[in-house]
Amino acid sequence: MEERTIQVDLCSTKKEKPKSDQLQFGKVFTDHMFIMDYSDPLGWHDARIVPYQPITIDPSAMIFHYGQSVFEGLKAYLSPEGEAQLFRPEKNMQRLNRSNDRLCIPPIDEEFALQAIKELVALERDWIPASEGTSLYIRPFVISTEPYIGVAPSRHYKFIIILSPVGAYYAEGINPxxxxxxxxxxxxxxxxxxxxxxxxxxxxxxxxxxxxxxxxxxxxxxxxxxxxxxxxxxxxxxxxxxxxxxxxxxxxxxxxxxxxxxxxxxxxxxxxxxxxxxxxxxxxxxxxxxxxxxxxxxxxxxxxxxxxxxxxxxxxxxxxxxxxxxxxxxxxxxxxxxxxxxYGKEKDPFGWIEQVEEVSRVK
Amino acid sequence: MEERTIQVDLCSTKKEKPKSDQLQFGKVFTDHMFIMDYSDPLGWHDARIVPYQPITIDPSAMIFHYGQSVFEGLKAYLSPEGEAQLFRPEKNMQRLNRSNDRLCIPPIDEEFALQAIKELVALERDWIPASEGTSLYIRPFVISTEPYIGVAPSRHYKFIIILSPVGAYYAEGINPxxxxxxxxxxxxxxxxxxxxxxxxxxxxxxxxxxxxxxxxxxxxxxxxxxxxxxxxxxxxxxxxxxxxxxxxxxxxxxxxxxxxxxxxxxxxxxxxxxxxxxxxxxxxxxxxxxxxxxxxxxxxxxxxxxxxxxxxxxxxxxxxxxxxxxxxxxxxxxxxxxxxxxYGKEKDPFGWIEQVEEVSRVK
Structure with a gap:
C-alpha cells in the first residue's frame, strides 16, 4: 500500500451527545468527518479529518444531475472491555470498489480507506454508544463533483466518511x-x-x-x-x-x-x-x-x-x-x-472482528 | 395558479461571456440561478433568483446517498428578431412532475416553474448566444436535501434552475x-x-x-x-x-x-x-x-x-x-x-413556441 497520511483538523467545540435511549437511525452525526478528493491527474489526494460540516458544491456538480455515486454501511461496536471493533470491514471496502467499477468511479485503496475509517472511529470513540444493541454507524460514500452537466463519468470526486450513533434496531426485542x-x-x-x-x-x-x-x-x-x-x-x-x-x-x-x-x-x-x-x-x-x-x-x-x-x-x-x-x-x-x-461477547471463530486500535495522534 | 412572486438578488459583477465559437456543452453557467425550497409543512417556498453560486449542503443530505432527484433539459433560442423563445416548455414541466411522482418528490406548480424559467431567461437574455445553432441550455432539477441517511423519501428539497450557453451540436454540419x-x-x-x-x-x-x-x-x-x-x-x-x-x-x-x-x-x-x-x-x-x-x-x-x-x-x-x-x-x-x-425562422403551425416576454422588473 502506498504510504499516505491523514491530516487532522480538530473541532474547537464538541457537540452534546444524545442519550443512549433516545438514539434514532442516521439523524445525528459526530464531531468530525473524513474527506479525500479526486481529480485528474492527481488521483485521490488531500486525505483529511475535519470538523463535521456542510460541503460547498457547485449546482452543476454531476451528483445533482446524473446520480454517479456509491456508498457503504458498516458499524463500530463497543465490546464489554470497552474495545471499539468493526465487523468484516474489508468486505465493505471490497464491495465499495466493485460498486466504483460499475459506476465508472476510480478505485480507492482499500487498506487506506479502512485506515481512514479506523482513524476517524478512534477519534470519535466516545461517540460509540454503550447500551445494548446500540452502535456507531459508519457511512463511507463517493460523490461526483465535476461542475459539468454532460452525461459522462465525472473527473472530480469526493470520498467522505461520516459517523452516526444509532439506537437498538429492536427496541422491544426482535420482532417479525x-x-x-x-x-x-x-x-x-x-x-x-x-x-x-x-x-x-x-x-x-x-x-x-x-x-x-x-x-x-x-x-x-x-x-x-x-x-x-x-x-x-x-x-x-x-x-x-x-x-x-x-x-x-x-x-x-x-x-x-x-x-x-x-x-x-x-x-x-x-x-x-x-x-x-x-x-x-x-x-x-x-x-x-x-x-x-x-x-x-x-x-x-x-x-x-x-x-x-x-x-x-x-x-x-x-x-x-x-x-x-x-x-x-x-x-x-x-x-x-x-x-x-x-459486540465481542462471543468467540469469533472466523476472524471477523477487527479492532480499532487507539491512534495516539488523534486521541 | 397560486399567486407567487420571485425575489431577485442581482449579482454585483457579471462574468465574461464566452465567445460564440468557443462554446461547449454545459461547462459555463450564467450570472444568476433560480432556487426554491421545500419543507414540511411549508411546501415549496422562498422562490428566488440569486447570483450563481455554490450551494452549501450537509454531507448526510439524501441526494448524496439515495439518489432521490429529477431533472429536465430544454433550451432558449434567439429568433432573427432578437426574441428569446422556448420550445414546448410545458411538456418539460409536465414530465418534471411525472418524474417527481415516480421519485416520491412533491409536485411543483407547472405554471410557476415555467414562470421561473422565463424570469431567469429574461434576466440572462444577453447570455443567449446568437450564432447559428447555438442556444441557452436550461437545466431545472430537484435534489433531496434532508440531513438523514434513512432510506425514505426526503422531507426537504431544493428546486434549482441553472443556465448554460451551448455551442452548435454539429459544428461541421449534421453528421451520422x-x-x-x-x-x-x-x-x-x-x-x-x-x-x-x-x-x-x-x-x-x-x-x-x-x-x-x-x-x-x-x-x-x-x-x-x-x-x-x-x-x-x-x-x-x-x-x-x-x-x-x-x-x-x-x-x-x-x-x-x-x-x-x-x-x-x-x-x-x-x-x-x-x-x-x-x-x-x-x-x-x-x-x-x-x-x-x-x-x-x-x-x-x-x-x-x-x-x-x-x-x-x-x-x-x-x-x-x-x-x-x-x-x-x-x-x-x-x-x-x-x-x-x-429559432423562429420557420412558421410554427402547432403553436410550439413560447416567447420569453421581457420582464421589466428584472431587466
Missing amino acids: VKIAVENHYVRTVKGGTGEAKTGGNYAASLKAQEMVANTGYAQVLWLDGVEKKYIEEVGSMNVFFKINGEVVTPALNGSILEGVTRNSVIQLLKHWNIPVAERRVSMEEIYQAGKDGLLEEAFGTGTAAVISPIGQLTWNDEHLYVNDGNTGTVAKRLYDTLTGIQ | VKIAVENHYVRTVKGGTGEAKTGGNYAASLKAQEMVANTGYAQVLWLDGVEKKYIEEVGSMNVFFKINGEVVTPALNGSILEGVTRNSVIQLLKHWNIPVAERRVSMEEIYQAGKDGLLEEAFGTGTAAVISPIGQLTWNDEHLYVNDGNTGTVAKRLYDTLTGIQ
Missing part, C-alpha cells in the same frame, strides 16, 4: 414484520446496477415502499425484473427461507446486492451443519411451501437489523403466515451469534 | 454517428425508473457508454431489460427507423423516456403524411431490414442534438450501414424544420 410482495415496481434487473451500492437503486425503491407502508407493511419483497417470478431481496436486505429443514437464499445473479451479513449467515449455517443453498427461489415455491406447512422460517439480513424475521408475506391478496408470526429458532440463533460476535 | 448495440448492460426495465428523468438512469448508463467509446462508437443502443431483444433508446435519445417507407419508433412501454423531440417528430411526420408507427421494434427486425435493403434511415432524437442520424449499427460484430453512412432525407427535413421553428 409483515412484507408485501411487489408485483408492479422492480428495484433493478440483470445488466443494471443492482449489485452495486449506488443511490439510484434506492431512489427506485421509494415508490413501492411508500405504497405498502400506507397499508401496514414494513417492506416490499422484490421479484426479478425479467419474469416477476423469482425472489431477489426484501426492502434493502437480502432474504432467506427455511423450507423443510433447508435454508435457501436467492443466488447472486447480477441484480442482487452481495450483503456482508448474507455472506456471514451462509458461513454460520455451514459451520452449524444446517443445510443451506444459494439458488433461484421462486415466489410460487415459497407460497407452495407455506401452503404445505413446510415454510418454517423467513428472514431478511442486513447491517442495520442484522436479522429481521418475517412473520407474514402477502402476495396477490393471499396472506402467508410464517411460523405463526413468531421468530424462528434459526433466525434467533443467527441473530444472537452475529450480535454476540459483533 | 456509429452506434453499438449493447448486449450486456441495460439502462432500466419496466417497473423501474426508465420513464422518469432521474440521475440513476444516467449513472447506470455510464459503464456501457465508456466501453463503446473506447472502440470508436458514439453511443450504445439499449435493448429491453427483459428479453434483450426489443429496442428502447440510443444513448440518452429516443430512436427512429425508416423501413420501406414507414417510420417506426419504439412505443412508450414504461421504461422509455417520453422525449419532447420524439413527440414533435411524430407530429411532424403525421403532418407530412409520412407513415409513422409507435410499436415494439426488435433488433432482429432492424437487422433483417438492413440485410434486405429496406432500412432507409435511422436517427436519434433529443433536445441536445435535435436529430442525430445513425450511419452504422454494430450488433454482435455484424456491421449494418444505413443509407451508405449519409444523413437521410427525412432526418434532414426533420432537423431543418425543428430547428427552423425553434
